[in-house]
Amino acid sequence: MSEPHDLTIREAAAALRDGSLTAAALTDAVLARAAATEPAINAYITLTAALARQQAASADEELRAGRDRGPLHGIPVALKDIIDTAGIPTTAGSDFLRDRVPQRDAFVTRKLYDAGAVLVGKLNLHEFAMSTTSINPYYGPVGNPWDPARVAGGSSGGSAAAVAAGSALATLGSDTGGSIRLPAALCGVVGLKPTYGRVGRSGVVMISWSLDHVGPLTRTVEDAALMLNAIAGYDPNDGGSAEDPAEDFTRDLGRGVEGLRIGIARKLFWSRCDPEIEAACAAAIDVLRGLGATVHEVDLPLLHGARRTPILAVEAAAYHSTWLRQHADRYGDDARSLLEAGALIPGTAYVQAQRLRTKIIDETRALFNEIDVLASPTSPVVAPTIEAGDPKFVLARYIMDFNVTAIPAISIPCGLSDNGLPISLMLGGRHFGESALLRAAHAYEQATDWHRRRPPL
Amino acid sequence: MPPEIDSQRLARLRTLADAARLSISDERLAEIAPLAEILLDRFGAFAELDLDQVQPASSLRPPRPASG
Numbered sequence: 001m002s003e004p005h006d007l008t009i010r011e012a013a014a015a016l017r018d019g020s021l022t023a024a025a026l027t028d029a030v031l032a033r034a035a036a037t038e039p040a041i042n043a044y045i046t047l048t049a050a051l052a053r054q055q056a057a058s059a060d061e062e063l064r065a066g067r068d069r070g071p072l073h074g075i076p077v078a079l080k081d082i083i084d085t086a087g088i089p090t091t092a093g094s095d096f097l098r099d100r101v102p103q104r105d106a107f108v109t110r111k112l113y114d115a116g117a118v119l120v121g122k123l124n125l126h127e128f129a130m131s132t133t134s135i136n137p138y139y140g141p142v143g144n145p146w147d148p149a150r151v152a153g154g155s156s157g158g159s160a161a162a163v164a165a166g167s168a169l170a171t172l173g174s175d176t177g178g179s180i181r182l183p184a185a186l187c188g189v190v191g192l193k194p195t196y197g198r199v200g201r202s203g204v205v206m207i208s209w210s211l212d213h214v215g216p217l218t219r220t221v222e223d224a225a226l227m228l229n230a231i232a233g234y235d236p237n238d239g240g241s242a243e244d245p246a247e248d249f250t251r252d253l254g255r256g257v258e259g260l261r262i263g264i265a266r267k268l269f270w271s272r273c274d275p276e277i278e279a280a281c282a283a284a285i286d287v288l289r290g291l292g293a294t295v296h297e298v299d300l301p302l303l304h305g306a307r308r309t310p311i312l313a314v315e316a317a318a319y320h321s322t323w324l325r326q327h328a329d330r331y332g333d334d335a336r337s338l339l340e341a342g343a344l345i346p347g348t349a350y351v352q353a354q355r356l357r358t359k360i361i362d363e364t365r366a367l368f369n370e371i372d373v374l375a376s377p378t379s380p381v382v383a384p385t386i387e388a389g390d391p392k393f394v395l396a397r398y399i400m401d402f403n404v405t406a407i408p409a410i411s412i413p414c415g416l417s418d419n420g421l422p423i424s425l426m427l428g429g430r431h432f433g434e435s436a437l438l439r440a441a442h443a444y445e446q447a448t449d450w451h452r453r454r455p456p457l
Numbered sequence: 458m459p460p461e462i463d464s465q466r467l468a469r470l471r472t473l474a475d476a477a478r479l480s481i482s483d484e485r486l487a488e489i490a491p492l493a494e495i496l497l498d499r500f501g502a503f504a505e506l507d508l509d510q511v512q513p514a515s516s517l518r519p520p521r522p523a524s525g
Contacts, residue, residue: 210514302506310496325480340481341493344473349497354513356506361514 004029005166006454009223012169013071016063023063023074027056027118030076034120034167037457040148041165042140043158045081046089047121052076055118062116071226073116078168080159081122082129083214084203085109092205093125093136095330096323106203107235108172108214115230120168123158129174129207130316130335131155132182132395133386137332141386144187145455146421150383153183153395159217160187164455170218170227176207177312178399180215181411181426185378186395188413188422188453190441191217192224195432196406197242199228200235208315209240210354211403220451221412221442225249228434244432252439258292260440261371265298269376269398269426280415280423281377287447288375288440296371302360303401311357311404313342314350357404364405368430373440375427378411382421398426408434412441413450420456462487466494473497 004026007015015021031049038044059074079085082092084102086109091097105113112119124142126134134142134157142157144150145164152161156173160183163171173180175193184191192215199214206212216227228249235241262285264270270278289295317324317339324331324339331339367374380397384390402409408429415423425444429437445451470486470493 308495313496325478328481337489337492340479340485341489341496343477343479344470344489344493345496346473346476351513352508355508355511357514358511359506359508 003166005033007169008219009071009075009169009226010220012075013073016074023056023059023118024053026074027052027076027120030120030167030169033165037145037165037167040457041143041145041161041167043124043142043161043165043167044078044121045091045093045124045139045158048088048119051088052118052120059116059118069114069116070230072112072230075117075169076120077112077117078120078123078159078162078171079109080125080129080156080171080173082125082174082205083109083172085119085122088122090122090205091139092129093127093139095138096327097205098138102203104203107200107238108231109203111231111233117230123156123162123171125158126155127332127335128205129155129176129179130338132178132390132393134158134183135386135389143386144383145457146188147383150385150421151186151389153186153383155179156217157183160184160189160191163187163189163217163219165457170216170223172214172227172231173217174204175213175215175403176211177403178396180213180217181378181399181409182395184217184411185424185426186383186422188424188450188455189217189219190221190224190413190451191215191411192228193402193409194228194232194434195242195408197240198244198408198432198434199231200233200238200241202235202237206319208312210315211312213403221410221438221445222250222253224410225253225438242432247435249434249438252435253442255439256291257288257440257443260288260293260373262288262293262295263298263367263371263374264295265300265374265376268300268303268401269374272397273377273380274382276417277377277380277382277423281375281425284414284425284444285375288444291443291447298367298371298374300360300363300367302356302363303404309353309357309400309404310342310345310349311353313338314345317342361405364407365431368433372436373427373429375425378424378426382417382419382423402428407431408437410437410441412445413453414444414448415450416453460487460490462490466490
């Protein structure tokens with residue numbers, strides 16, 4: 001058996017029920033792993049060891065008494081530090097909120113607690129979740145478990161690094177312009193951005209009301225489905241929440257990809273890509289083709305005009321307008337530049353961008369009458385060094401469009417570069433089509449072993 | 458050392474900053490000019506599209522599932 005900190009949710013859940021493992025022992029193993037890896041990785045802003053041990057003891061007691069809350073019962077998880085946790089600091093990786101202790105749990109925090117999950121801590125991120133590296137000016141950079149001198153990606157860098165390092169079995173991140181999928185890709189784990197509206201966001205520090213999503217980072221596609229089962233649902237305190245009925249996202253995982261239509265938008269999502277990454281992702285698509293999928297060249301012409309949309313920067317500038325006017329010097333360079341640039345955009349430009357977005361969403365919806373998933377590399381390059389960073393936002397080249405179109409998208413490991421860094425494939429699906437998306441990703445995962453690779457940490 | 462920016466570009470950004478009532482130095486405007494101009498230039502691209510009868514996408518109305 002793997003070390004307890006290295007188990008998937010599914011494996012740990014089985015061990016908790018056959019008596020070979022307790023939630024207390026699992027939690028201790030994860031906390032020990034965090035103690036061993038944090039000096040190099042810095043994935044956490046706050047560790048909640050005492051709470052975790054208390055929750056684990058309760059989980060064990062409930063299981064012994066025959067009360068089983070489901071697959072997440074007794075599973076150690078962690079949350080990006082923009083997700084509110086009652087009584088536990090939630091800093092958003094900022095100086096402004098350094099001492100903020102929320103009185104209420106976020107919608108997703110409550111959902112995970114109700115599912116029996118154990119909270120290990122709050123995870124480091126790019127300041128206010130506003131860029132791609134998680135080089136945080138106040139809490140330090142998140143190191144990539146595959147090479148701690150390299151970035152973990154952002155903005156949910158701690159969320160990805162903790163899963164890769166084994167200091168949580170699963171985590172939640174947020175994704176406004178790729179912030180779940182990118183760090184998942186650079187750290188070699190699975191990252192799922194659900195459809196806009198699928199997961200409630202009340203109690204999450206916002207960047208952009210119309211682009212923000214919350215979703216899981218995990219070791220396997222099945223684990224991502226299990227996490228989505230727990231957190232999906234209507235949130236009456238989130239104006240963007242969808243009133244869709246609950247689904248079991250594991251339901252279709254074993255159905256394979258026979259007849260699945262894969263779209264390749266080469267000009268949009270494969271341009272200026274590192275040849276090593278392009279080859280690995282093309283090989284991954286060949287695996288799916290070998291399993292019965294068909295491949296089709298497609299395009300989304302309107303999306304070409306929507307790249308670097310002002311929507312994110314303008315909404316962020318609106319959210320931060322008071323702080324920006326009064327205390328601009330308390331922001332780090334990345335966040336401050338984005339907010340100041342956003343503040344300069346005229347209102348008409350913002351509305352025009354949202355009108356264009358309407359047309360793009362219509363175009364995307366039409367495309368998904370012809371295909372079932374859209375496939376591309378998640379990132380055009382492997383993780384850069386912390387020293388180099390990502391000053392030109394190269395890491396974000398392919399990912400932002402999936403926030404504009406609001407479709408679900410998943411990043412899954414599909415290779416290692418010559419210098420031993422993760423390479424990942426991104427699959428996008430139709431609106432509220434997470435089950436089909438997860439099915440395709442799971443089929444690939446079952447046919448390969450990239451998800452079993454662990455960093456040499 | 459603040460980046461170089463010509464007076465025309467600076468004047469354009471200064472007008473926008475004043476309209477937004479944003480207190481910002483010329484040096485800071487020069488630093489954020491590349492990012493701000495990328496975002497502003499998107500507006501130029503939109504102007505050529507036919508957006509007649511198109512309403513803005515709303516953050517309060519999630520996209521519905523495609524039929525089929």
